[in-house]
Amino acid sequence: MKKLLDKDQAAGVFLIALGVMYYRLASDLPRSLISDRVGAEGFPKLLASALILFSAVLIVQSIVRKLAQAAHEREEISNRNWRTFAHAGGMLGLGFGYLLIVSRVGYLLSIALLLAAALRYQKEPLSTRVLLTALLGGVFFWAFFVYALRTPMPAGLWSALPGGR
Amino acid sequence: MEGLSLAWAVLTTTPAVLAAAFGVAWGIVGGALPGISPSISMALILPFTYGMNPVVAIILLASVYVGAEYGGSIPAILISTPGTNAATVTVLDGYQMRLQGRGGEALGISLVTGWVGGMAGIVILIFMSGWLADVALLFSPAAYFGIGVLGLSVIASLSDSTLIKGFIPGILGMMVATIGADPLSGVNRFTFDRPELITGISPIVVMIGLFAMSELLVQVGLPPWPKGEANVRIELPGLKMLLGRLGIPQLIGIIVGTFEGIVPGAGGTVASFISYNEARRWSRHKEEFGKGSPEGVAAPECANNVVTATTLIPVLAFGIPGSNSAAILLGGLLLHGLAPGPQLFERTPEVVYGLFAGLVLANMFMLILGYFTIRQCVWLVNRPKPYVLAVIFALVLSGSYTLNQSLFDPALLLLFGLVGYLMRYFGFSMLAMVLGVVLGFMVETNFRRALVMSGGDYSTFWTDPIGASLIGLSFLFIVSSLAGTLYRQLKNRKTD
Secondary structure, three states, X not given: OOOOOOHHHHHHHHHHHHHHHHHHHHHOOOOOOOXXXXXXXXXXXXXXXXXXXXXXXXXXXXXHHHXXXXXXXXXXXXXXXXXXXXXHHHHHHHHHHHHHHHHHHOHHHHHHHHHHHHHHHOOOOOOHHHHHHHHHHHHHHHHHHHHHOOOOXXXXXXXXXXXXX | OHHHHXXXXXXXXXXXXXXXXXXXXXXXXXXXXXXXXXXXXXXXXXXXXXXXXXXXXXXXXXXXXXXXXXXXXXXXXXXXXXXXXXXXXXXXXXXXXXXXXXHHHHHHHHHHHHHHHHHHHHHHHHHHHHHHHHHHOOOOHHHHHHHHHHHHHHHHHOOOOOOHHHHHHHHHHHHHHOOEEOOOOOOEEOOOOOHHHOOOOOHXXXXXXXXXXXXXXXXXXXXXXXXXXXXXXXXXXXXXXXXOOOHHHHHHHHHHHHHHHHOOOOHHHHHHHHHHHHHHHHOOOHHHOOOOOHHHHHHHHHHXXXXXXXXXXXXXXXXXXXXXXXXXXXXXXXXXXXXXXXXXXHHOHHHHHHHHHHHHHHXXXXXXXXXXXXXXXXXXXXXXXXXXXXXXXXXXHHHHHHHHOOOHHHHHHHHHHHHHHHHHHHOOOHHHHHHHHHHHHHHHHHHHHHHHHOOOOOOHHHHOHHHHHHHHHHHHHHHHHHHHHHHHHHHHHHHO
């Protein structure tokens, strides 16, 4: 299937949209009575304009390059790329999942779960080694942060444990 | 003499020695793991420095950098996989030496010439940073605006493909820097009523997300790392070899490393490639290069270790990071409320002289730990990749929480990890974005302050001699980078 946009064009379109949104947000900033001549919105507006301009140049550069290249040389977002994105996205999902549960189930259990999930996600078969790594790793991280660094970590269900909050 | 006594006081009254030893050990391990660069090793440990004495924290970070530059040569020599970008060129001769059964000799040359380079770099750092900081005392807000612009002009040399792909992330970084209360009027900008954003986004979270988290996301999709020989033993070169055949390559490494360390945007990788090339040009044994030449290991390893010290010159004197690792070190200074520049030398000389002493210590520890812990390093490098990545993942998420004890920071870190991952995919420079985040505040504040002081007269930027010179220099830097890119493109087109 022929792709509509190549990598640089897709990035350029997204960045222009980001620049426009940022410019509008900057325009809505209130003007302070003690403000200087440039104001709180001056620099952000300049940045937004520069972003839009450079992103447009990126698109134009890409179109010019595309016209000069043969079809087989074009770098497009292939199905292989999507698979790689999905792989990275899954890992990010594990991270956000950890953040969702950590304040409820506590740091000790959630970091152990994160270790086990990250290992399983990388296709490590469920074994005693994986379970031991998660368990001992969880205890090590908890002891390291709570005792060695004296950082109160979310305790959740385990609020009776020392160092939690 | 005052500097010496301050350095001595830091070493004797703080756990600086321990920090240097631990930092080097951590750096060697991090550098030895393929994909974990010196900057990532530093970024991983950065949140843990939060509650530390500032001098100890800076020594720890600098020591990680020193250790990682040596650590990168271990897999380069043993398994033909550079642990760091700067060690890429070490593969050429180091791995050939290992195939000839001279892997221990190659590691010894890397260790000793790296130590020589590191010590030479420290001497240059001590002399140059103090002198440049004195010059910086003459700076007005217009001049500081100029120095910020000069720092941002580094972006021109950062993108491999087009200048645009350096400028765009630089702008994005400055956009991130505008989040939070406006420095002059106090108006909250882009905070979306989130109290966590009023003080702005910490550059540390951006750096760990862009460098460490995005690398983790990339590594998850890559095949396992190759394994190294477990029973390797380092053979140190003799004095005759060191001063004889390896003398010229080391001298080349020191000269190139000094220049490339000071010039923003170049760094250890460029230094190691140039010094390798120059060492081959000046060698009496040119034919051995690429086939296991000791000089081919000595020159790049010496050069990239010189850079570990000389890259700190623009950071300490002006607050301009020229490389990823220097950016993390600058992040460490900012995390502890230390503003680089002349004020750092005037108000907190113990940090500057403590850092110098810490770097000397770090180089000594590199020699000792590098020699005695090679087997342990190889054992660690041989651990299965999924386990290493899972532990790093847990470490970055937990570490970022400790910054403000808020789950907002790990969430931001994941977000910047995604941004970094996409930037790698689309070919944008991540250091350009970090430069934008770090220098954005400096550029905006001094631009507006200069205008307030001149009553809104824009001519202040070209009537202030230092400011005008720096802005002029920035334009020259951008134009020369542009000309260089065009020249390379034309040359490639002719070759095709």
